[in-house]
Amino acid sequence: MEKETTIYDIARRLKLSPATVSRALNDHPAINSNTKSTIAATAKEMGYRSNTFASNLRRQRTNTIGVIVPRLDSHFMSTVLAGMEKVANAASYNLIISQSLESVRKEIANAKTMFNSRVDGLLVSVAYDTEMSEHFDAFVNKGIPLLFFDRVLAHKRSTCIVIDNAKAGYEATAHLIQQGCRRVMHVTGNLKRNVYADRLKGYKLALLDFGLAYEDELVMVTDLSHEAGLKAASHIQTMKNPPDGLFVTNDFCAVSCMSALKKAGLSIPADIAVVGFNDDPVSSVVEPTLTTVHYPGEKMGEVAAQSLINHLNGAMDIQTTNTIILHSELIVRDSSKKAV
Amino acid sequence: MEKETTIYDIARRLKLSPATVSRALNDHPAINSNTKSTIAATAKEMGYRSNTFASNLRRQRTNTIGVIVPRLDSHFMSTVLAGMEKVANAASYNLIISQSLESVRKEIANAKTMFNSRVDGLLVSVAYDTEMSEHFDAFVNKGIPLLFFDRVLAHKRSTCIVIDNAKAGYEATAHLIQQGCRRVMHVTGNLKRNVYADRLKGYKLALLDFGLAYEDELVMVTDLSHEAGLKAASHIQTMKNPPDGLFVTNDFCAVSCMSALKKAGLSIPADIAVVGFNDDPVSSVVEPTLTTVHYPGEKMGEVAAQSLINHLNGAMDIQTTNTIILHSELIVRDSSKKAV
DNA sequence: GTGAAAGCGCTAACAA
DNA sequence: TTGTTAGCGCTTTCAC
Numbered sequence: 001m002e003k004e005t006t007i008y009d010i011a012r013r014l015k016l017s018p019a020t021v022s023r024a025l026n027d028h029p030a031i032n033s034n035t036k037s038t039i040a041a042t043a044k045e046m047g048y049r050s051n052t053f054a055s056n057l058r059r060q061r062t063n064t065i066g067v068i069v070p071r072l073d074s075h076f077m078s079t080v081l082a083g084m085e086k087v088a089n090a091a092s093y094n095l096i097i098s099q100s101l102e103s104v105r106k107e108i109a110n111a112k113t114m115f116n117s118r119v120d121g122l123l124v125s126v127a128y129d130t131e132m133s134e135h136f137d138a139f140v141n142k143g144i145p146l147l148f149f150d151r152v153l154a155h156k157r158s159t160c161i162v163i164d165n166a167k168a169g170y171e172a173t174a175h176l177i178q179q180g181c182r183r184v185m186h187v188t189g190n191l192k193r194n195v196y197a198d199r200l201k202g203y204k205l206a207l208l209d210f211g212l213a214y215e216d217e218l219v220m221v222t223d224l225s226h227e228a229g230l231k232a233a234s235h236i237q238t239m240k241n242p243p244d245g246l247f248v249t250n251d252f253c254a255v256s257c258m259s260a261l262k263k264a265g266l267s268i269p270a271d272i273a274v275v276g277f278n279d280d281p282v283s284s285v286v287e288p289t290l291t292t293v294h295y296p297g298e299k300m301g302e303v304a305a306q307s308l309i310n311h312l313n314g315a316m317d318i319q320t321t322n323t324i325i326l327h328s329e330l331i332v333r334d335s336s337k338k339a340v
Numbered sequence: 341m342e343k344e345t346t347i348y349d350i351a352r353r354l355k356l357s358p359a360t361v362s363r364a365l366n367d368h369p370a371i372n373s374n375t376k377s378t379i380a381a382t383a384k385e386m387g388y389r390s391n392t393f394a395s396n397l398r399r400q401r402t403n404t405i406g407v408i409v410p411r412l413d414s415h416f417m418s419t420v421l422a423g424m425e426k427v428a429n430a431a432s433y434n435l436i437i438s439q440s441l442e443s444v445r446k447e448i449a450n451a452k453t454m455f456n457s458r459v460d461g462l463l464v465s466v467a468y469d470t471e472m473s474e475h476f477d478a479f480v481n482k483g484i485p486l487l488f489f490d491r492v493l494a495h496k497r498s499t500c501i502v503i504d505n506a507k508a509g510y511e512a513t514a515h516l517i518q519q520g521c522r523r524v525m526h527v528t529g530n531l532k533r534n535v536y537a538d539r540l541k542g543y544k545l546a547l548l549d550f551g552l553a554y555e556d557e558l559v560m561v562t563d564l565s566h567e568a569g570l571k572a573a574s575h576i577q578t579m580k581n582p583p584d585g586l587f588v589t590n591d592f593c594a595v596s597c598m599s600a601l602k603k604a605g606l607s608i609p610a611d612i613a614v615v616g617f618n619d620d621p622v623s624s625v626v627e628p629t630l631t632t633v634h635y636p637g638e639k640m641g642e643v644a645a646q647s648l649i650n651h652l653n654g655a656m657d658i659q660t661t662n663t664i665i666l667h668s669e670l671i672v673r674d675s676s677k678k679a680v
Numbered sequence: 681g682t683g684a685a686a687g688c689g690c691t692a693a694c695a696a
Numbered sequence: 697t698t699g700t701t702a703g704c705g706c707t708t709t710c711a712c
Binding site for chain 2: 681684685687
């Protein structure tokens, strides 16, 4: 690797000071525009590239945002990341992305790396089994803004970006009831996660509002995997008093459950109406098409990144905002259209 | 933001020199192990964190890998990234990820950012319309390893990680013919991209081998979007001599085409057998389930990242390897099972 | 086994 | 409008 050109090289060549070169390169208003263009030209000619590390070291700022997510390979998460990347890139921030693979242990390691990488801010959606949040204390203590999105930590004072999961859960359940369902089953995930706990709340509330009894038997806590969907389906078939409505808090799980039920001879929605969650592309492709809750992933990514950047630029105080709730929406498709 | 602890603070507290502290923290063999543990303890107590920028500046290395992809929000790409992240993280490399959103212009900007961020190496899958590669010359000139994956640039001397797209295209087409199809239509993407060009080659070769004539009318170049699928479907219905086999080089596009055809009253696979590409989750969920080519995304990500890292660590010379071909596989499902 | 000192490349306060 | 200067925090050569 040959020697890098520095602003000193340019300065020497042009008989200017390094400071002037630095200013010109950063488009400082006080620099003569002729000087600027000469410098720009020479820089280009000499193959100069700015050294971010020197600059970061000097400015005590990294222009880097850390992102920790449970998994990279879900449709929802990739839309979120796409949104973040768009905003970050436009504001000339870099994104360092890592996945916890749903394990706290890895989440802790990732947080540490982010901390040492001196990210200017951190965007987090926590793992399936994260309970405490000490691994984020270092950020809070140093005044590094921390923003949770989607799967947020309840006892943290930091800003959260979420949808109204309780409302979404309510709407999904109410919709099923309005379609004529009298026994609505709910398949959900780890109730320590706000997203699942809140949806369950909404589910319960809807039952209550419509005068249906809540039964423990009708709530299944699973890991929302493909297998969980199959298990739910076979469980349903063993029930003496099976449900006529099913609200699964994840489209993929709903789909695998649905196909297992269909294979078992049940007709959807006639025998059992189904609602999923997330509006994953599969939901509009399965048969019957799956009623689901549209989750504004890209928007969430954009808002999260933008809020953090605004905070970093002093344009907004994130700490006072505390919670941003995005709009979600029930998308009614064929899997739940019982009534006409 | 309060003052950061530096090795000077630790040195002062312990009445040692910064050099010793630095060495101890980096586990230098020449340092007394007692000194080491004292230093480690004090560092922890004082909330020390190493300053990567100072270190990078000094060592002229960043431990960062840049990744440029067309889009983040496809299933395929997110599995690739997941694979890369896993490997990079294990080797304590950071990933800086950016998306070109299928535009060369943004790809060029991203490459520039990566270059200025001094990534140790770059992993790239090019945009839909990228034609030249000058924006990567800077990397080549500086000896920064550059590795293309999936959508690679033909005229570049750099290493490529791909699947055998021609073979995959051949197999997909041959399979349709073996199922009894006599007129196989092919819906593909921009033929400047190796992936689509190669699959087309395979398609042509299969026709040849099975004694079928190639017809321009049977090849549609599209952007492989949802709309493209619909357009293909309606085009098929206007043909005097419609195809009885359809090979679409993208699952999503195939699925939307398939449902449009179904809606138009065609039966699949009886009237027209369909094969997709990528093995996206939708393909096993649609009805009929979609025959497709399994694309080893995660594996590709792992191999790409690992090759680059090995090269950076001197464990392997990437430049001599040149092309790594991963295994892909035709997954036969219901959409193409004509014969019994 | 430890220390002194120089410098990586940049920016910004201050000066001119 | 431009220059001088002093670090940012770390690593590493050379010395002891």
